[in-house]
Amino acid sequence: MEHTQSRPAGVARAPSGLMDGLQRWLPKLVVAPTFILIGIGIYGYMLWTGVLSFTNSSFLPSYDFVGLAQYAKLMESERWLVASRNLAIFGGLFIGICLLIGVVLAIFLDQRIRQEGAIRTIYLYPMALSMIVTGTVWRWILNPRLGLEKLMHDWGWTSFSFDWLVNSDFAIYTIVMAAVWQASGFVMALFLAGLRGVDSSIIRAARVDGASLPVIYWKIILPSLRPVFFSSVMVLAHIAIKSFDLVMAMTAGGPGYSTDLPAVFMYAHTFTRGQMGLGSASAMLMLGAILALLVPYLYSELREKRHD
Amino acid sequence: MSQLELRDIRKTYTGALDETLKGINIDIASGEFLTLVGPSGCGKSTLMNSIAGLESITGGSIVVNGRDISGMEPKDRDIAMVFQSYALYPTMSVRENIAFGLKIRGMPKEEIRQEVERVADLLQISPLLDKKPARLSGGQQQRVAMGRALARRPKIYLFDEPLSNLDAKLRVEMRTEIKKLHQRLRTTIVYVTHDQIEAMTLADRIAVLKDGELQQLGTPKEVYDTPENLFVASFMGSPSMSFIEVAIERSEAGLSVTVEGSDGRTLALPVPAYLESWAGKRVVLGIRPEHISQPDDQKTDHPMVTSGRFKVEVTEPTGPDVLAVIRLNDTDVQCRLDAEHPVNWGEEADLMFDMRKVVFFDPESEKRIRPQ
Amino acid sequence: MTDVIRTGFRPSRIAIYGVLLLACLVYLIPLIVMLITSFKTPMDIRTGNLLALPTDWTVVGWTKAWSEACTGVQCNGVSGYFWNSFKMTVPAVLISTLLGAFNGYVLSKWKFKGSDLMFGMLLFGCFVPFQVVLLPMAATLGKLGLANTTAGLVLVHVIYGVAFTTLFFRNYYVAIPDALVKAARLDGAGFFTIFFRILLPMSTPIFMVSLIWQFTQIWNDFLFGVVFASGDSQPITVALNNLVNTSTGVKEYNVDMAAAMIAALPTLVVYIVAGKYFIRGLTAGSVKG
Ligand SMILES: Nc1ncnc2c1ncn2[C@@H]1O[C@H](COP(=O)(O)OP(=O)(O)O)[C@@H](O)[C@H]1O
Ligand SMILES: [Mg+2]
Numbered sequence: 008m009e010h011t012q013s014r015p016a017g018v019a020r021a022p023s024g025l026m027d028g029l030q031r032w033l034p035k036l037v038v039a040p041t042f043i044l045i046g047i048g049i050y051g052y053m054l055w056t057g058v059l060s061f062t063n064s065s066f067l068p069s070y071d072f073v074g075l076a077q078y079a080k081l082m083e084s085e086r087w088l089v090a091s092r093n094l095a096i097f098g099g100l101f102i103g104i105c106l107l108i109g110v111v112l113a114i115f116l117d118q119r120i121r122q123e124g125a126i127r128t129i130y131l132y133p134m135a136l137s138m139i140v141t142g143t144v145w146r147w148i149l150n151p152r153l154g155l156e157k158l159m160h161d162w163g164w165t166s167f168s169f170d171w172l173v174n175s176d177f178a179i180y181t182i183v184m185a186a187v188w189q190a191s192g193f194v195m196a197l198f199l200a201g202l203r204g205v206d207s208s209i210i211r212a213a214r215v216d217g218a219s220l221p222v223i224y225w226k227i228i229l230p231s232l233r234p235v236f237f238s239s240v241m242v243l244a245h246i247a248i249k250s251f252d253l254v255m256a257m258t259a260g261g262p263g264y265s266t267d268l269p270a271v272f273m274y275a276h277t278f279t280r281g282q283m284g285l286g287s288a289s290a291m292l293m294l295g296a297i298l299a300l301l302v303p304y305l306y307s308e309l310r311e312k313r314h315d
Numbered sequence: 316m317s318q319l320e321l322r323d324i325r326k327t328y329t330g331a332l333d334e335t336l337k338g339i340n341i342d343i344a345s346g347e348f349l350t351l352v353g354p355s356g357c358g359k360s361t362l363m364n365s366i367a368g369l370e371s372i373t374g375g376s377i378v379v380n381g382r383d384i385s386g387m388e389p390k391d392r393d394i395a396m397v398f399q400s401y402a403l404y405p406t407m408s409v410r411e412n413i414a415f416g417l418k419i420r421g422m423p424k425e426e427i428r429q430e431v432e433r434v435a436d437l438l439q440i441s442p443l444l445d446k447k448p449a450r451l452s453g454g455q456q457q458r459v460a461m462g463r464a465l466a467r468r469p470k471i472y473l474f475d476e477p478l479s480n481l482d483a484k485l486r487v488e489m490r491t492e493i494k495k496l497h498q499r500l501r502t503t504i505v506y507v508t509h510d511q512i513e514a515m516t517l518a519d520r521i522a523v524l525k526d527g528e529l530q531q532l533g534t535p536k537e538v539y540d541t542p543e544n545l546f547v548a549s550f551m552g553s554p555s556m557s558f559i560e561v562a563i564e565r566s567e568a569g570l571s572v573t574v575e576g577s578d579g580r581t582l583a584l585p586v587p588a589y590l591e592s593w594a595g596k597r598v599v600l601g602i603r604p605e606h607i608s609q610p611d612d613q614k615t616d617h618p619m620v621t622s623g624r625f626k627v628e629v630t631e632p633t634g635p636d637v638l639a640v641i642r643l644n645d646t647d648v649q650c651r652l653d654a655e656h657p658v659n660w661g662e663e664a665d666l667m668f669d670m671r672k673v674v675f676f677d678p679e680s681e682k683r684i685r686p687q
Numbered sequence: 688m689t690d691v692i693r694t695g696f697r698p699s700r701i702a703i704y705g706v707l708l709l710a711c712l713v714y715l716i717p718l719i720v721m722l723i724t725s726f727k728t729p730m731d732i733r734t735g736n737l738l739a740l741p742t743d744w745t746v747v748g749w750t751k752a753w754s755e756a757c758t759g760v761q762c763n764g765v766s767g768y769f770w771n772s773f774k775m776t777v778p779a780v781l782i783s784t785l786l787g788a789f790n791g792y793v794l795s796k797w798k799f800k801g802s803d804l805m806f807g808m809l810l811f812g813c814f815v816p817f818q819v820v821l822l823p824m825a826a827t828l829g830k831l832g833l834a835n836t837t838a839g840l841v842l843v844h845v846i847y848g849v850a851f852t853t854l855f856f857r858n859y860y861v862a863i864p865d866a867l868v869k870a871a872r873l874d875g876a877g878f879f880t881i882f883f884r885i886l887l888p889m890s891t892p893i894f895m896v897s898l899i900w901q902f903t904q905i906w907n908d909f910l911f912g913v914v915f916a917s918g919d920s921q922p923i924t925v926a927l928n929n930l931v932n933t934s935t936g937v938k939e940y941n942v943d944m945a946a947a948m949i950a951a952l953p954t955l956v957v958y959i960v961a962g963k964y965f966i967r968g969l970t971a972g973s974v975k976g
Binding site for chain 3: 030034035037038040041042044046049050051052055056057059068083108111112115116118120126128129130131132133134135136137138139140141143144145146147148150153154157158160161165188192193196210239245248250251254256259260269271273274278283286287289290291293294297301304
């Protein structure tokens with residue numbers, strides 16, 4: 008629907024006056040504040056950060072341009088490489104495991120389960136919690152002396168030992184655990200909604216053709232959930248790249264900087280270590296990573312829309 | 316006296332490459348029922364929205380009672396519209412739906428009450444007044460939508476495919492009812508439909524639209540009997556007119572065309588004298604199913620009526636009669652046969668061609684060849 | 688489609704129920720541990736294990752977390768920060784939802800040249816990692832005198848929340864037929880009348896979705912809280928993190944868990960009361976992240 012804004016040439020203006028003129032401008036007036044806020048707060052600031060990433064800003068922004076020096080420094084920084092590698096490990100495992108658990112639980116829950124509503128509620132409640140809360144709890148559960156280890160010892164498995172939280176080689180996996188616990192129920196909900204949307208006549212037809220249930224799921228139903236799969240990956244990747252809270256609450260990046268993620272690196276350098284230029288460069292690379300995921304995704308989404 | 320004049324209306328949607336309306340000119344008289352027909356996407360809704368002021372036009376002007384209203388806001392145009400989807404306000408009761416426009420215009424409460432009751436009586440929806448639209452059947456919702464338009468007593472009513480969402484039986488009933496209502500109230504109505512039967516039965520005049528251009532404007536009879544071009548001829552009438560490519564031949568008996576059946580048998584059909592100048596050239600013969608039937612003694616004597624024997628390829632009984640398909644000059648041609656004297660497919664039948672009402676088109680311009 | 692699939696295989700159904708219930712347990716255990724631990728004495732914690740019930744149930748952990756625990760240098764518990772979070776969340780949720788409703792209305796029913804572009808900008812805004820705006824935002828809040836204030840946090844949450852609320856409302860209103868708005872315009876209703884009289888009464892579900900989504904997002908936020916607030920204006924998530932990481936004296940896990948429960952309760956309550964809308968928000972938001 009388009010409202011009358013342009014007036015055909017040569018037509019005298021109807022004598023309805025000021026109010027109508029105002030009415031015509033109202034829609035634009037109403038969205039103007041948001042437009043300005045978003046324009047500055049997202050796009051303006053994005054540019055600003057981009058500019059800072061080319062300067063040698065330290066504790067305060069400065070505008071001495073140093074070209075790509077900050078990016079070069081980033082590439083040489085051992086800590087940044089660890090953070091990037093951690094993101095790859097964390098992101099890969101987090102997305103993979105969440106998808107696996109989510110799909111399995113969704114399929115199982117789609118079998119006319121009694122108390123389905125209650126079960127769904129239980130699977131999904133972690134998503135309502137702050138990652139700081141999640142991190143606090145898991146940090147306690149994985150406590151090397153009093154947590155899981157003690158529980159196992161009390162239950163008779165005296166040789167059990169679990170110190171991943173403080174072991175710099177394994178600490179990143181404890182973060183994966185907590186993150187999967189928090190988000191896998193959500194993936195389940197997405198897939199369950201997708202399963203409910205599958206046309207049951209297709210499945211009836213497949214049964215008539217003699218296909219077995221696993222075959223039906225594997226060959227017919229899951230392929231038809233491709234869009235759900237993609238949007239789940241998008242959301243999970245987005246959570247992974249931005250995840251900061253969970254690391255801060257569980258390990259604060261430690262031991263050493265073995266659980267640093269880019270978001271933690273960016274925060275530490277920008278706000279506590281006085282290396283704003285470097286921090287900005289790392290933020291821009293995070294944006295780049297999201298764009299690399301987002302652009303193909305939006306492109307395929309839009310293309311599919313056009314084919315409808 | 317014309318009440319609504321559309322003068323060279325043009326509309327290009329922002330961002331669109333083509334013009335959606337390409338200069339529409341129609342004068343509508345006071346109290347006239349004009350139907351606007353055309354295939355989906357030809358710009359009917361766009362034209363209605365433009366008249367109502369819901370879309371701005373990019374050229375031309377809309378004049379009501381001599382006053383140019385092209386730039387006015389919809390609310391100042393004194394035009395009411397009934398939508399295909401009814402567009403009833405879902406959170407309001409039927410009464411509130413009908414009263415909404417009156418309330419906004421500041422009509423006193425008591426007058427609103429009276430007006431709502433008048434309209435409800437007129438449309439026999441009084442028992443529904445306190446219900447929400449979701450609780451009504453499609454036909455009832457349709458009535459409420461009309462009631463909302465009637466309550467404001469506007470100068471002009473616009474109906475945009477108001478019956479398209481109803482099932483076939485209800486559609487016919489409502490059609491009759493709309494016709495009665497118009498005969499009673501004598502209001503000016505522009506009525507859009509893509510259903511040519513609806514257009515024929517309701518209209519004082521029909522405007523046929525295609526790709527944003529007016530193809531023909533005339534009474535139902537004019538449009539049916541003398542379509543201006545191939546498009547109008549094929550669009551109006553169901554089953555539609557058959558088109559056969561033929562060459563005009565001259566002999567001592569006069570002008571004729573020859574058609575060849577699927578078995579190679581030929582028949583010469585007489586054609587009117589006004590095609591004299593087309594002798595030796597190819598034309599498109601347009602013939603409606605009712606012009607080919609089983610021989611009838613009263614007609615066979617007429618010089619413009621001929622009979623021949625053809626093989627029937629397909630038959631489709633419709634109840635009162637049987638539609639049969641024969642092949643002439645390698646095109647399917649529909650005929651309307653008597654249901655009392657059935658012919659089976661594959662059999663041969665004697666068929667009578669009544670050439671008095673057939674039309675001819677120029678194959679180049681696709682326009683009808685007019686008698687001089 | 689469940690009806691089609693379910694017919695006739697009994698033994699595997701037991702396995703299915705087994706897996707589903709085991710998963711329930713895994714999801715619930717952290718909550719159970721959190722609750723049990725919060726009611727234990729420090730002594731109990733050292734002698735018992737994660738899943739052992741407290742020998743003496745005590746609320747000492749809770750009272751200490753609420754009013755005495757140290758969050759950094761101060762030792763006044765988390766109560767002040769809890770209220771900070773409310774003071775920040777309520778206005779931010781209301782403002783962003785209201786703005787979103789109007790924006791969604793315009794972007795679906797009163798499109799103008801450039802409105803699709805604006806929609807695209809908003810859509811993209813939902814994906815941007817906040818790290819790219821933190822520094823300029825901090826500088827701006829400083830210039831405006833809003834650094835370390837609740838008002839500053841409200842502003843930040845409104846700016847970065849309005850993209851989501853707009854999308855919620857825009858997608859909801861797009862599904863409402865344009866003819867409704869056209870009919871109302873012919874009836875003489877203007878921009879605001881159409882919104883308040885026609886669309887608003889139909890919008891309860893999407894308002895719930897937006898309010899709940901924004902409430903959980905803003906209440907649970909940590910990044911903006913830790914960057915833009917300090918000391919007395921910090922939200923509960925930041926205070927909880929400080930409390931847990933304060934390394935003076937003996938670690939009191941019962942206090943940690945009680946504080947975590949306090950931080951979690953408002954969103955948990957909302958989830959339990961209006962989970963339906965929460966899930967709808969999640970799945971609606973999922974298309975955009
Ligand atoms: N708001 C719009 N913006 C751009 N193009 C439009 C819009 N509305 C309709 N059109 C285009 O204008 C043409 C005519 O549409 P419409 O008037 O709805 O046709 P009809 O009612 O005859 O089916 C169609 O090709 C349609 O795609
Ligand atoms: Mg239409």
